[in-house]
Amino acid sequence: MSTALYPLATFAQTQRTPSREDGIPEDLEEDLRAYGCKLVHQAGILLKQKQVAVASAQILFHRFWFVTSMKQFGIGDIGMGALYLASKLEECPLRMRDLINVYDLLLQRAAHPLGPKAHAAFAYAPMSYFGTTFYELKDALVVSEMQILKRLGFNVHVVLPYGTLINYLRVLGLTGEAAACTRAWGYLNDALQTPVYSLYPVPTIVSAAILLTTRHLQIPLPSEPPNCWWELFDAAWEDVWSVCGHIMRLYRARSAEETTRVVRLVNKKEVRRWLEERAEDGMNQN
Amino acid sequence: MSDSSRKRSKWDEDEDEPPAAQPPPLKRRTKQKPAQDSPSATPPPQPSSVSRHPPHSHYVPPRTHHPPILPSRSVYCYERLNQIEEGSYGVVFRARDKQTGDIVALKKLKLDEEKNGFPITALREVNALMTCRHENVVGIREVVVGDTLTQVFVVMDFIEHDLKSLLTLMPSPFLQSEIKTLMHQLLSAVGHCHSNWILHRDLKTSNLLMNNRGTIKVADFGLARRYGDPVGVGGMTQLVVTLWYRAPEILLGAATYSTAVDMWSVGCIFAELILKEPLFQAKGEIELLAMIFKLLGAPTSNSWPEYSKLPLAKTISLPSPQPPQFRQKFQYLTAAGIDLLMSLLTYDPDRRITAEEALQHPYFTESPLPKHPDLFGSFPSAAAGEKKRALFSSPSAPARAADYKLLTDFDVPEFN
Numbered sequence: 001m002s003t004a005l006y007p008l009a010t011f012a013q014t015q016r017t018p019s020r021e022d023g024i025p026e027d028l029e030e031d032l033r034a035y036g037c038k039l040v041h042q043a044g045i046l047l048k049q050k051q052v053a054v055a056s057a058q059i060l061f062h063r064f065w066f067v068t069s070m071k072q073f074g075i076g077d078i079g080m081g082a083l084y085l086a087s088k089l090e091e092c093p094l095r096m097r098d099l100i101n102v103y104d105l106l107l108q109r110a111a112h113p114l115g116p117k118a119h120a121a122f123a124y125a126p127m128s129y130f131g132t133t134f135y136e137l138k139d140a141l142v143v144s145e146m147q148i149l150k151r152l153g154f155n156v157h158v159v160l161p162y163g164t165l166i167n168y169l170r171v172l173g174l175t176g177e178a179a180a181c182t183r184a185w186g187y188l189n190d191a192l193q194t195p196v197y198s199l200y201p202v203p204t205i206v207s208a209a210i211l212l213t214t215r216h217l218q219i220p221l222p223s224e225p226p227n228c229w230w231e232l233f234d235a236a237w238e239d240v241w242s243v244c245g246h247i248m249r250l251y252r253a254r255s256a257e258e259t260t261r262v263v264r265l266v267n268k269k270e271v272r273r274w275l276e277e278r279a280e281d282g283m284n285q286n
Numbered sequence: 287m288s289d290s291s292r293k294r295s296k297w298d299e300d301e302d303e304p305p306a307a308q309p310p311p312l313k314r315r316t317k318q319k320p321a322q323d324s325p326s327a328t329p330p331p332q333p334s335s336v337s338r339h340p341p342h343s344h345y346v347p348p349r350t351h352h353p354p355i356l357p358s359r360s361v362y363c364y365e366r367l368n369q370i371e372e373g374s375y376g377v378v379f380r381a382r383d384k385q386t387g388d389i390v391a392l393k394k395l396k397l398d399e400e401k402n403g404f405p406i407t408a409l410r411e412v413n414a415l416m417t418c419r420h421e422n423v424v425g426i427r428e429v430v431v432g433d434t435l436t437q438v439f440v441v442m443d444f445i446e447h448d449l450k451s452l453l454t455l456m457p458s459p460f461l462q463s464e465i466k467t468l469m470h471q472l473l474s475a476v477g478h479c480h481s482n483w484i485l486h487r488d489l490k491t492s493n494l495l496m497n498n499r500g501t502i503k504v505a506d507f508g509l510a511r512r513y514g515d516p517v518g519v520g521g522m523t524q525l526v527v528t529l530w531y532r533a534p535e536i537l538l539g540a541a542t543y544s545t546a547v548d549m550w551s552v553g554c555i556f557a558e559l560i561l562k563e564p565l566f567q568a569k570g571e572i573e574l575l576a577m578i579f580k581l582l583g584a585p586t587s588n589s590w591p592e593y594s595k596l597p598l599a600k601t602i603s604l605p606s607p608q609p610p611q612f613r614q615k616f617q618y619l620t621a622a623g624i625d626l627l628m629s630l631l632t633y634d635p636d637r638r639i640t641a642e643e644a645l646q647h648p649y650f651t652e653s654p655l656p657k658h659p660d661l662f663g664s665f666p667s668a669a670a671g672e673k674k675r676a677l678f679s680s681p682s683a684p685a686r687a688a689d690y691k692l693l694t695d696f697d698v699p700e701f702n
Binding site for chain 1: 343512
């Protein structure tokens, strides 16, 4: 496997993402990334897509935002494109129509509580037969798939962490503890909503998932300097700790305003308007 | 030391972001500082954690070895020289890298009539080439794009010849020692692809490129795809491998197949190198089966236990049993050579030799030993326009799997 290494963001790319260059604050970018990944995950479940394809899609999705600004492309469209592309890569292609219908449903459902009929129960309004919604979404899908390929230089090689996790748990003698295995697996899946898969090699991320698991379940492992279990897996403590930070930040409580903000900013038009409004506010305050 | 590190940082600057305000060495230190702070603030404390790291294992290369996330460059980084060939997949050009002056092959992908986004076959090809980097697999340099989203070019190393036209043009056949070198290279490339979970599915002499330094490179991964364990998850098409090189289990409609189909093709290529012409020059599948039956003898329940369970086995009437005709056909091959050929052209895919096993075959260690690649002769390159290219006709590779559904006939479709 050493012949084909997966791409990771360079140090410069991690310091200044294109979105932040365009004035999108770091926490907003983080929330938008996570929300885009949630949509991918939800769509994957509704489409009964294999988890390998969903996970690959989420990793490609995160890589994309290291070379592109959210002002140029919406997280909804790119998430849809990433899932479509990853399904081809994992040899379980999706039908365009199915994917578009599912995304339409998800976006409507998410926007419902913000709309005028928020008090009523949500009812999906299917796309009109003669409407343009379908064709607009289809164009967006084709364009985002192509843009992902182009902006990632067609290097869409993804390595998933699950096999590594199993091996590491075996080495640490934790495979007997069902709770530990499930929890670590869950952390790996949640980590897909964070950019860590574009920042750190897989062994570091898996070590972080194990670290969080063993801390929460209070399973002791050798952690004193000469014998640190993560060094067995070529992970550095700072990196493991940083991945843990990324994952735990996902679970922090968010204000109602923060949650509605991401739903509203699913496409690029809204992001642009938001940026303009903010610029105007800034002007007025001065 | 400071000199070398400055040089490296200059490179980083060029590739990452030219308008950086600070020199990178300084920034690197600033990056590590907060990282150092966080562990010391939390249990367990890591005394002097940064300086003392055990060396990385072979399986976990340091982070800096990973490629960066880089967008595709523009096709205008290359200067077009001449057209090499045109196939159903697109056109291949010879081109020069404007920066380095390297001569490369540019393969333009056909994306005009795509209804389902970027074609999955092209994705598989690019992915397979990127995954299977090997001395004997044609090297992919990058994928570049033109002005619109429909212009995509795969940039590959330029190799002077393909083995097919070389075989037709060269005055005398390859020597045994040369065949051994070529076969060894081919087998190590195929073995490498298989160990990376890639099936080539279109091995034939016209897809083997050869340079003037006696090295062959497997090319054209247009039909390649990943396979898994168990094989055939997600369904695999029967419409693979150019007819003459197609394994009998595909001809008989097996629902799943594996690395053995590539090994059959390798066997056909081996025979072609010896004979200087393709082994099975059949016009259709029925004729091909008849030729295979003639050379190998009809399959028996002993030589191929699964034969009767294959979907199309009942539609074929077997000729009367007869011994294999390898010795009559290959009169000047040593016993070890015949044994390797028979192991490659074995009916039962489960018993067919694997690439790894074939590399250990005594054929490669008996006299004459494989010739050193540097001792190979060189030839005028048709692809570089050094000599007019001879026209030859060989059946084209099967078209994409999507077209297969349109076919009701068992005959080879003709695509124009």
